[in-house]
Amino acid sequence: MLTILVIEDEERVASLLKCGLEESGYKVAVAYDGEMGFRLFTSSKFDLVISDVILPKKNGFELCKSIREIDQSMPILMLTALGTTDDKLDGFDAGADDYMVKPFDFRELNARINVLLRRSTNDIKDVNNDIIYADLRINLKSKKVTRGETEIKLSPKEYNLLVYMVENSDRIVTRMEIADKVWNTHFDTGTNFIDVYINYLRKKIDRDFDVKLIHTRVGMGFIFTDNP
Structure with missing residues (x-):
């Protein structure tokens, strides 16, 4: 079973993501701030990270950069209410692989996750x-x-x-x-x-x-x- 780390400070959104992803067959761990998210990431094995941008203690961009310092290939999907071109560029510059603006359709989220996981698998074949x-x-x-x-x-x-x-x-x-x-x-x-x-x-x-x-x-x- 593939494991996804969700970092989201809004408990209602985090709960919805956890339930939806588990219904799709994933194992899910949840953190409610950036520092907690990074601690979980470094202490357990994950196949994909979903992170909000605006987080307490360590924002999503900083978190993404920290993850990239120790793992260049981890698929990272950012979720945020920020949707301007500059916001997206900041996310991609930080190392995000994909970017979705809230609110989003859960079917599209699942599709994006599938693409990132397939790409990650293909990268391993070509190393x-x-x-x-x-x-x-x-x-x-x-x-x-x-x-x-x-x-x-x-x-x-x-x-x-x-x-x-x-x-x-x-x-x-x-x-x-x-x-x-x-x-x-x-x-x-x-x-x-x-x-x-x-x-x-x-x-x-x-x-x-x-x-x-x-x-x-x-x-x-x-x-x-x-x-x-």
Whole structure:
């Protein structure tokens, strides 16, 4: 039985999540503040973490960063009433894999959980492989990224975006496709967080190198190629 850690300070919401997830076949542990959540995480084994953002003692972003310091691959889903582009970027920068805004449909939550758990399993199968494109190398086990002899430090979301683009190199990927495959969400045309992350990635991957790999195709999307 897979085990999920829920960190939620509203007891009613925590209780609803626990009951719903247990009905879906998961074992659930609940913490009501960030510090308690981190203590539980470090003392037990979990397959996925669901955390609110606004928490007592240690907020969700800080908690997420703390978890990432000791476990880069743990699937983390953030739940919050905050829904602006900046809020989502803060969550992804902290290391979250997905982001849902309250109120949410429990069926969608279950679907997001299933995607994250499948991705986590697939990551384990691929840990001994490297992805190489031109002078770019990605080690899927250590998550180390280099161009030539230069190591490039990426946030977890930047890393996931890069891996997806390299795996789909030399073809145009749309914003809708990136939202679905990297963020596990439907693309909201009212936000620009995908373009923001493309720009983050471009600065780290391309800015200091003569050959540019990330290119924009106006009106279509983006393409990862050394032959634009």
